[in-house]
Amino acid sequence: MSVKNILFSVLLLFVPISFAAHFLEWGELAVFITAGLAILPLAAWMGTATEEIAVVVGPILGGLLNATFGNATELIIALIALKSGLVDVVKASITGSIIGNLLLVMGLAMLLGGLRHKEQEFQPVVARVNAASMNLAVIAILVPTTVDITSSGITEATIQNLSIAVAVVLMLVYALTLLFSMKTHSYLYDVGVAETEAEAHTTKPNLLLWVGVLFAATILVAVESEFLVDSLEVATSQLGLTALFTGVILVPIIGNAAEHATAVTVAMKNKMDLSLSVAVGSSLQIALFVAPVLVLVGWFFGQPMDLDFNPFELVAVAVSVLIANSISSDGRSNWLEGTLLLATYTVLGLAFYFHPVIDRIG
């Protein structure tokens, strides 16, 4: 049992503690912190369960399962925040998940991997397809925001309609990227993944057991997300943080902790293809699947969720994609490149910390 597994097992204790904090009314701050800590191991268990089920049901169905459940934690937190009308927090957590995966996770993976291995290599063709997909995602966020800024007297409804149309395009593209990576060009993606699976599985996992785990973990994440979202506004203002900083920096770290651990661990084993597929794949999933789903769900339930972001969030996503693409597109990495990604994350984090107001232009 690895250090990571022991840590996540201990953190499971925060599930009952957070229930106590909520029902015994220990205060919003205590609920926020304990619920946040409780979500970490639950998200990890959801990830493990999804992967184990994927092994049983075969590569195609398993790939689809991973592609839809891979960011289930973020999706659940976002849906509950959306239901509570915290649209700005939802948008901020989308921004933050993309930034966090591209800069923090990929940066740590390249830094720690690069300290052990002088130069690390990965499939440049995959890196470029991913880079182009991330560029499309940036354009999709940029377009509604820029239409809003550059036109006077545009109505909410127009932005909403534009966002829905763009969301549909993004979901189609997401489906096509799955077709590309799992069917027509799967040979580009095979190496790292096959190896790891072969390593991990000597016996076939028990399907029923893991479906049960997935079910239980999903329910608990939903419940804990309720605690987290309900206590968010009071708790963060007690900590002296803005809602923007919380949404962009804190929430995504909670939702992505499991991916962080995986990406860094495999990078240190010099499996950069797998490491990047976790980090960049997670960003792509947020941008091309989770964000569009939230737009459509928000529209369905009458919550005005659109793709019109705060201009500074847009700038942050755009520059993150720019530097991540410029670093990854040659299929090689070293520790300095990891450091540059982390420095960018720090600079953006500082900016979100000092940013005083969410100022919506339009």
Place this chain on the structure above:
Amino acid sequence: MSVKNILFSVLLLFVPISFAAHFLEWGELAVFITAGLAILPLAAWMGTATEEIAVVVGPILGGLLNATFGNATELIIALIALKSGLVDVVKASITGSIIGNLLLVMGLAMLLGGLRHKEQEFQPVVARVNAASMNLAVIAILVPTTVDITSSGITEATIQNLSIAVAVVLMLVYALTLLFSMKTHSYLYDVGVAETEAEAHTTKPNLLLWVGVLFAATILVAVESEFLVDSLEVATSQLGLTALFTGVILVPIIGNAAEHATAVTVAMKNKMDLSLSVAVGSSLQIALFVAPVLVLVGWFFGQPMDLDFNPFELVAVAVSVLIANSISSDGRSNWLEGTLLLATYTVLGLAFYFHPVIDRIG
């Protein structure tokens, strides 16, 4: 005789039909549609005639002819729109031609080519020189627009002077790119073109015949462009479209249809060098030659044509160049990359469709 040739021959019928529509006063909408359809085969004939003449007069003179007449249709439509004072439509059609060639033409070529061939290759050095040239073109458009936005109380005359100076720089650069591709580094460009010409010509074409065709087609395009431009405003408002959408999306599709057909056809024959040289070359010609010519002609004839674009058009061109460069710079393509370009075109097209007002800041 190929399907393409039959189609273009049938479309020639719209030349007399559009004359009837104009003189018998069938209404603006009928004139607009029939003139648009009539321009399609005329543009194709102008292209064919230019190429045939180029074969007779030799590579240097022929190259220059192609370089100046290659986008003659767009230039004629733009000049007539400029004469009628439709400066915003002219700018929109410049934006739209660049976007259309980089996203729609290159996207279709990579998608349809990629469905037949798993991975397609082309000269990466040429792709990078083109990418850098397109970046310069974006900067040249960006600079007057940004100077306008970032300075309070700038006069029209200053923007006009700046635009003229920038236009002269761009035309010099265009001349130097011709020197590069036709003389000092022509070996980089030779492969695809030589092959195609060898294939196409077993007998020497008749110079006089083709000069006649070029002359007749040019006159007819001019006439039809008058019909198109005169009926444009009324017709598009009847269709419920804004002038911006018409200029950015509809007009360039009419002007570029012949290039579309060529680029896609050769891509399916796995001649990606030629396909990209048509798509990207056409964009470069618009940005480095047609746009500067229009600025200088507008200045000469007292029409205030400058390079100060609508900010959203600027954003659209910038992101198109960004994603096209990121996809083409490695010298390889596949169907998903084509799809990503088409998805970007769709997202931008949606934005132009929903964009309510041309809002000029300054």
Place this chain on the structure above:
Amino acid sequence: MSVKNILFSVLLLFVPISFAAHFLEWGELAVFITAGLAILPLAAWMGTATEEIAVVVGPILGGLLNATFGNATELIIALIALKSGLVDVVKASITGSIIGNLLLVMGLAMLLGGLRHKEQEFQPVVARVNAASMNLAVIAILVPTTVDITSSGITEATIQNLSIAVAVVLMLVYALTLLFSMKTHSYLYDVGVAETEAEAHTTKPNLLLWVGVLFAATILVAVESEFLVDSLEVATSQLGLTALFTGVILVPIIGNAAEHATAVTVAMKNKMDLSLSVAVGSSLQIALFVAPVLVLVGWFFGQPMDLDFNPFELVAVAVSVLIANSISSDGRSNWLEGTLLLATYTVLGLAFYFHPVIDRIG
């Protein structure tokens, strides 16, 4: 003795001439021009002295010396301008140094080198690490500026605090890039430099002599910079130039003349690795070391120097880095790519010339 050496020796005459101009009160314009011309050879002597001392004290200490004294002239001019409260000129000269090195120096090197050699090559890994570092530098400038623009009612103090925090991050990154290039990955940088040093030095240079030269040249540059800065405002308005144009275009040309000469000379000898390390290295040093030092010194001495730039300067730096990265990242260059960089410099120079007002938003 080369043409370059003779020229710089003759220019030394302007040191006494500028003293005469200042003390005999020949007018601000005469002082400005003669001081500017006097700084050119002094900067070159500072550079030579630094390199000679570096040979004696060994690669590690020498590298550090180069890394801190390499842009000493710019730093001295900027510090004196900062002391005089000319914060906007300081910022403009930072912008201008980055743009000038990336576009003018690198452009001239690639153009003149490319006229002699059909295609020139250099280390692509180094080019990419540099590209990523320049991207980080752009982001670091962009972030405070964008935070200012996108938030209403932000205080000067918040921008100042954010700038100081970002400056500390940049200096840390600069230290780590030195560690990377001089220690952990020094083999990537060895080729060109070792060769040149071996060529230049058959006998060991006299340490005491060169320390004396460095000391004398540094004192004189300080003195001449005083003359330059004091006469700057009156002189440039007599020339009909704005302070912005002077800061962005004229001052950096004076401060960087020596690097220009070196980068172009070695490029013509086909040593592109060395040429680019001078041009890009100088830009990086300005962005990651000189600019942060100025922020910290300004803060220490109560001058409100921050990283909140004029939006147009920001755009200029961003597009310069974009096109320079796109041209250099493949490790090859030719004369057209040099021309494209020079054309970009011309377009930006025209914009700064026509830009009427420094309009600070916020």
